[in-house]
Amino acid sequence: MSQAAQRRNKLRSQLKKQGLDSILVTDVRNVSYLSGFSGDSSYLFITAKNTIIISDFRYLQEIADECSDIDSVIRSSTDSMIKVSAKLIRKSGVSNVALEGDSLPLAIAEAIHTKMPKVDFVTTSSIVEKLREIKSRSEVALIRKAVYAAQRAFGVITSSLTKDQTEKEIAFNLEHQIRQFGGRGTSFDPIVAVGSQAALPHATPGNQTIADADFVLIDWGADYDCYLSDITRTMVTGKVTAKYRKVYNTVLQAQQRAIKRIKPGAIMSKIDAAARGHIANAGYGKYFGHSLGHGIGTYIHESPRLAENQHIPLQRGMVVTVEPGIYLPGWGGVRIEDDVLVTRNGHEVLTNLPKKLEECILEV
Template identity: 55%
Template sequence: MNHAGRRDKLRKLLKKEQLDALLVTNFLNVTYLTGFTGDDSYLLVTPTDAIIISDLRYDTQLHDECPDVELCIRGPGTKMIDFVQQTIEKSGASRVGFEADSMMVSLRDAVADAVPQVQLAPTSGWVEELRVIKDKDEIARTRTACDQARRAMEVVRAGITPETTENQIAADLEYQVRRFGGKGLSFTPIVGVGYRAALPHGVATDRQIKEDDFVLIDWGANEGLYMSDLTRVLVTGKISAKLRKLYNIVLKAQLAGIAAIKPGATCESVDAAARKVIEKAGYGKEFGHGLGHGTGLEIHEAPRLARGQKTELKPGMIITVEPGIYFPDWGGIRIEDDVLVTRDGHEVLSSVPKELDECVVG
């Protein structure tokens, strides 16, 4: 990955905002800018240098993962804030930006006390905005995460029995993702049998598959850094008329949303393309969340597909498309895929079957 190129883009923002340096304290942003996969480390980016402030636990790892970055390594019994002070003073910076969205107020105050001669300037979303557009390596790693999620689901689905519980499905997904080379799941999976599928962020329980005719599973793989996010509804009993009707509406809405994805389209227009299908069918009130979100180093990143979101899609963005319809006394249907915005439209990165008849278990 071109970490030096990412830092150069950040330096353009420094110049534009007339800052001498940016103190990066969000660990994921440090990873994005340097390739260092550990934590408890900060990064000072100046117009000419990049210095990681860390400790001896990571000395070897830092040399291996980011040999092109200057290191400031503290030993036992020393304080991080003292090394932050030394690094800023050595850089000669008089106006330093900090990540206001993630830095604790106490840390900001400690830095201010340590370098009272330096003006601290709050910044918002600088690195996160760079992270929105994925490069070839990031896209490739997301493909891997989608494939690991697919392979894990195939194994888990094949092992489902009437006595299988939501908790067992969740645990097995974690195990299978790791078996296929992933670091683990992207997040705690959402597994809901029957009426519990109406909980968009429900927590798995010991409810068994045989207690209803379908189960909603929302899961994803972390391939090491980058994440996937998928949702499928599996039919484990009879397909009722209501289930078939609602499922087909949600699938039609999802396909409409995906079809609307292209460079220049606004996030709210993609949301509207899917939402109109559900509203026209009479279930607008039962679709109570946005259509999707970006993925990357975190499972929820910019941009957001939702009403009022004017952001225009650009090639390299990766977004989820996940419409749903929910009835608390019955259950819910949600179908989710990860989609890459390409120069001429879009590409669906996930490939788990989603036609209703393909989702029948057994």
């Protein structure tokens, strides 16, 4: 049985527990996760006994090569996904259908329902995403490759950094280097923020140059075969001030405290509290306003979340980021982020770029 088939059976068990006959999977990454299909613009209809991919002529070969163990319905260029999906659901005879409420536009859901008023459509949340929280060995292997591409690219960028380089140039160069090391590209638009721009957690790279300040925050990741990495380092490119040293070491210590607590059964909110409490005790509590971390996989932000309101345990196989930060308006910010796998007895930090302050000083 293929890995995708095993995942579909787990999903069927979840549907049965909730009294659901079937599900129309419309999120492109969930379709891929449950079928092995690498294309897009396709749906997956799963019942207790059957799985059918709804696609079009462009993907005939991919369907044959990647998901030959499921049935397919190929719509014509004149038939809409709504029309074909409704016809398939009607033919199946199911009494209810789960819909992916987190990704399916309301207009499409209503249009499908209008064609079949006697079928009960149930809006669900994260029913597939919950399955995706636990990564298989093959998924972890792909995330490792995404980490490798991202770290090698970063090494090239930092070793060749010059004072006249702009934030935009660094961001563009990161993507080029990631492709050089086997990645499909970046896992998101890189954040490159010099000096005071680093006070913006999701700053957009601009025309500021490395020479404009004494440090630069870089948040980037690689896409390797649709699995993603997410890393942040804040690098000194000029003088290390006493203020910078205090802020940087506070963030580093907060991250270390949190990572140390990661293991199966650890409560996510308590891991967040370990980092958040340390930053607060140093006097910077109000300058750390986002959650501590999030899951990664085929999306850059997946469940679970390491956050104050997540009173649930970590499980073996989860991969999460740990990324505390301090952001001081008008001065700048420091964030340090690593990707961490929850293992049988603890954790493994998948990323291994240096992060002690003395190791993050560049000669430019």
